[in-house]
Amino acid sequence: MVDEGTGWLVNGRYRVERLIGRGGVGAVYEATLVATGQRVAIKLIWAEHVSDESVVTRFAREAKAASAVASEHIARVLDSGSHEGRPYLVMELLVGEDLGARLRRHHRLSIDETAHVVAQILGGLARAHAAGIVHRDLKPDNVLLVERGADRAFVKIVDFGTSKIQPLTGKTAPLSLTRNGIAVGTPLYMSPEQAEARGDVDERSDLYSVGALAFECLTGRPPHVGETDEAVVAAICTRDAPPVRSLAPATPEGVAAFVDKALARDRAQRFSSARQMLDALADAVPSVTRPSRRAAAASVAARPPLSAWTWVAAFGAALCGVVITALVAAHLREPAPSPVTQTARSPSAVPISEVAPPAVSGAFGGVDASAEFTLVPAMP
Numbered sequence: 428m429v430d431e432g433t434g435w436l437v438n439g440r441y442r443v444e445r446l447i448g449r450g451g452v453g454a455v456y457e458a459t460l461v462a463t464g465q466r467v468a469i470k471l472i473w474a475e476h477v478s479d480e481s482v483v484t485r486f487a488r489e490a491k492a493a494s495a496v497a498s499e500h501i502a503r504v505l506d507s508g509s510h511e512g513r514p515y516l517v518m519e520l521l522v523g524e525d526l527g528a529r530l531r532r533h534h535r536l537s538i539d540e541t542a543h544v545v546a547q548i549l550g551g552l553a554r555a556h557a558a559g560i561v562h563r564d565l566k567p568d569n570v571l572l573v574e575r576g577a578d579r580a581f582v583k584i585v586d587f588g589t590s591k592i593q594p595l596t597g598k599t600a601p602l603s604l605t606r607n608g609i610a611v612g613t614p615l616y617m618s619p620e621q622a623e624a625r626g627d628v629d630e631r632s633d634l635y636s637v638g639a640l641a642f643e644c645l646t647g648r649p650p651h652v653g654e655t656d657e658a659v660v661a662a663i664c665t666r667d668a669p670p671v672r673s674l675a676p677a678t679p680e681g682v683a684a685f686v687d688k689a690l691a692r693d694r695a696q697r698f699s700s701a702r703q704m705l706d707a708l709a710d711a712v713p714s715v716t717r718p719s720r721r722a723a724a725a726s727v728a729a730r731p732p733l734s735a736w737t738w739v740a741a742f743g744a745a746l747c748g749v750v751i752t753a754l755v756a757a758h759l760r761e762p763a764p765s766p767v768t769q770t771a772r773s774p775s776a777v778p779i780s781e782v783a784p785p786a787v788s789g790a791f792g793g794v795d796a797s798a799e800f801t802l803v804p805a806m807p
Contacts, residue, residue, distance in 0.1 A: 436461070437469055438510045441517065452476045457520060467505060471515040486514045496558045500551030502571070502585045521583055523574045526640070527567030534647045535675075538682060540579075541644040542712040544570070546705060547582035548637055553701035555584075556630040563621065563628065565636035566613040567643070614659040615649040616640065619692045622660045631694040634704055638689025638697075639668075645682070646674040650690055667692055681711035 435443050441458040444466075448455050453472040460467060476482045490507045506517035526544065529536070536544070548570060555562060562569075564586060572580035614622065618635035621628050642650045650668035653659040668690040671683040678686075685707055691697045698704035709715040 437471065437515060438508050441467065441469055443469070452479070452482045458517075466520050468518045468520045469515050470518065471510065472513050474511075474513055477513055483514055486516060490516055496551075496555045496560055498551045498554035500547050500582050500584055501555065502583045518585075521571050521573050521585075523572045523580065525568050526570040526572060526644075529572055529580075530567055530643060530647075536644040538645070538679065538712065539714055541641055542682075542708060542715050543579055544572070544582055544644065545637060545641050546708055546715045548584060548640070549701045549705040549708070551582065551584045552630070552633055552637070553705065556633070556701055561628065561630050562633050562636075564613055564616075565633055565640065566616045567640065570640065614656045614663070615651070617660070617663060618694065619664050620694060622663045629694075630700065631697050634689055634698050634701065635691075635694070637701075637704070638686050641686050642668065642671060642690065645671055645678055645686065648674070679711070685711045 433443055433445055437443060437456075437458060440461060442461055444457045444459060446454060447457055447468065453470060453476065456469045456471065458467055458469045459465065470486070472482060472486065486507070490504045502521060503519045504516055505519060508515060508517075548565070552562070562584065565584070569584060569586045571583040571585055573583050575581045616636045616639040618628070618632040621632045639650050651659050651662040651666070653662055668687070671678050671686045672680075685704075688707070689697055689704065698707060705715075
């Protein structure tokens with residue numbers, strides 16, 4: 428049962444301000460960390476589900492997976508614990524709407540908007556995959572479009588509760604929530620291998636899901652549809668996705684080819700990594716900038732041009748170096764002086780640049796309490 432009231436405390440630390448949404452096993456609340464006034468979102472399992480091992484494991488998995496990835500495009504889990512025996516997760520609060528809500532309002536997105544969203548999803552996935560995390564449930568409701576001033580929507584990927592955690596060798600670790608023969612995820616966006624409940628699902632399954640999201644953004648519907656989940660799964664496993672241009676003829680050829688490749692039933696025919704897929708998107712849509720190029724451009728832009736005085740100072744330093752080298756060489760040719768008693772001297776000063784700033788620590792074990800947090804959607 429959902430706690431509808433406000434003002435009650437979670438674990439004596441977080442004051443509940445309002446109910447954001449509810450799902451099958453719990454609810455999401457906006458709350459305030461009493462000690463600092465920080466606004467957060469809390470996912471809390473309902474009491475009747477605390478004995479369900481799969482639910483509790485999913486919570487633990489979400490916390491572990493999100494904490495293992497350092498990406499601005501993945502919603503952060505800040506804290507976790509238990510309230511009266513009920514597990515909870517504390518997450519950053521995100522203001523905006525999910526991609527599903529955006530599509531319900533607009534039906535489709537433009538080429539530029541689609542590329543803008545997909546590029547950010549791929550940026551987050553690249554970090555997740557590098558950390559050995561496969562999401563396995565990418566769908567419009569798990570892609571949040573966060574408000575950030577006048578900028579276009581900033582993407583945050585949420586809900587790693589069904590993620591598969593694997594070592595970087597590529598072998599599956601025994602941490603998966605699923606067992607062979609049981610598929611986990613949302614059928615409309617599942618890859619064929621995931622729909623078949625294969626045990627060797629890897630990051631290319633996520634890339635298929637990104638292709639399915641892009642397909643829906645451009646055409647207004649998922650690649651495979653059916654009256655039941657079983658019908659959708661059967662279509663995914665037995666039929667190729669329709670070409671994008673069969674439903675959205677105005678789609679540029681390069682963009683259509685990008686989506687069609689992402690939706691290949693044979694995963695060997697898809698993109699091999701999120702980075703490769705992002706590069707292909709940048710080739711198809713000129714407005715997309717590759718992260719490596721963007722980072723390099725930012726680095727160069729941050730360097731101020733050298734003034735004439737800078738060049739003079741550099742030349743003078745080099746000249747001083749030559750003179751000092753000559754004096755040292757001459758000194759080494761002289762006989763050693765008689766030993767003298769060394770007088771005490773003050774310790775050398777440590778350059779300010781070498782002094783480490785104090786670590787920011789607080790209620791979240793090192794999380795900067797000044798960070799901005801905004802609304803999360805309801806738990807699936």
